[in-house]
Structure formats: structure tokens, C-alpha cells
Amino acid sequence: MRAMANLTSLVLEQPRLSGRPIRRKLLVATYFLGCSFLLKTFRCTFRWQDSELSPFIHEQSQIEDLEIARCCDLTPPLGSTPASFLPNLSVVDIGYHPPGHISLLAVAALRPLTRLRVCVFAAFSVDVIADIINALAPAEATLTHLDLDCDHSFDSSTSPGENYFVEALEIIARGLPRLKFLRFSKYIALDVSKLLDSLPAID
Numbered sequence: 001m002r003a004m005a006n007l008t009s010l011v012l013e014q015p016r017l018s019g020r021p022i023r024r025k026l027l028v029a030t031y032f033l034g035c036s037f038l039l040k041t042f043r044c045t046f047r048w049q050d051s052e053l054s055p056f057i058h059e060q061s062q063i064e065d066l067e068i069a070r071c072c073d074l075t076p077p078l079g080s081t082p083a084s085f086l087p088n089l090s091v092v093d094i095g096y097h098p099p100g101h102i103s104l105l106a107v108a109a110l111r112p113l114t115r116l117r118v119c120v121f122a123a124f125s126v127d128v129i130a131d132i133i134n135a136l137a138p139a140e141a142t143l144t145h146l147d148l149d150c151d152h153s154f155d156s157s158t159s160p161g162e163n164y165f166v167e168a169l170e171i172i173a174r175g176l177p178r179l180k181f182l183r184f185s186k187y188i189a190l191d192v193s194k195l196l197d198s199l200p201a202i203d
Helices: 050-059 103-109 126-135 162-175 192-198
Strands: 009-012 041-044 065-068 091-096 115-120 145-154 181-188
Touching (some): 103 126
């Protein structure tokens, strides 16, 4: 990797087996430390630990487009300042797992952020939406695209009702009135057994 001095984009995709990600460690972040390239784009679906990922992210101070698959709390190394951490960040795709890991989201909100996708690894609630939108308050003037995605399945008995969506959209509209694009999605898992019961028997 150290021979690739002109590299500006690096995309690392977690291998999948039969549609499911392989969980064992296949690649470590330390292989990418000390390289002379300066990335503009870094997308990684490998689930590296914060202690592995943090040194690499802090080395790559020119990143503008960042995707990290997991929730991250990237503690800055000794001698660095918050202002020196990813100052050009504008496009971000990150995970969020309440109530703790909000540090990277808060940092992104202080940058010239224009596009953000947040995958919430928990059931959406009005409180979770409020926490995310409050953290994004500094980005109100620059953020134009927001994608809130819920990595959580519901069936018909637990799916939230209209009041939840009305409250959530009101929070988003009040906090980020300059948005041009909003995607607010939730997975709803169907009970396949009920569907099969309703189908005619096949002889």
C-alpha cells in the first residue's frame, strides 16, 4: 500500500458468504498506517475496532467522503486538536447505536457537511430521532441530504403508528429546515408463515 502514493479513493468491502457478512477478522487497519497517500474518499464495511481505526482516520486528514460500517468513538491521538480532525468532511455514512456513540456524528456536524446517512442499530424512537437531530444542529446551514435508516425489523404488531412518524418528521423539519432531500425508512418484516397459510395448497 505504501507504493500507491497517488491513491485518493479507497473502498474496502466486507466479504459475504451466502448474503451474510463474514464476521471473522480478515484484514486489520494497521496495514494502512504510515502510507504517503492522502485519501479524499474512504469507505469501509470491515468492522474494525475503534483502537485500530482511529489512528488511520487521524492520519488521513483530507478525507471528504467517509463511510464506516460500525459505530465509532474515534479518540484523537496525543497532540492533535478537534479542529484538525477531518476538516474537509462533507459526505458521511455512519452507524449510530444509542445511547453512547455520538462523537463522530457530533464531529461531522461541525464540518462542511452536505450529505449524511445514518444507520440506526436500534428501534427508532422519538428520543433517538431527537438525539440525532440535536447532534446535527451545527450543520443546519450546510446539510442538504439526510438518510435515516433503521437496521431493525418489525412485524405488524410492533410497527409504530402514525403519531410516531408525525412526531419524528416534525423534529426533523424543525431541526433541519434547509434539507432538500430526506429519506426516513424502517424495515418491516412480514410473517411469512401467515402468507403461506393464505395460499392455496399445491398438490
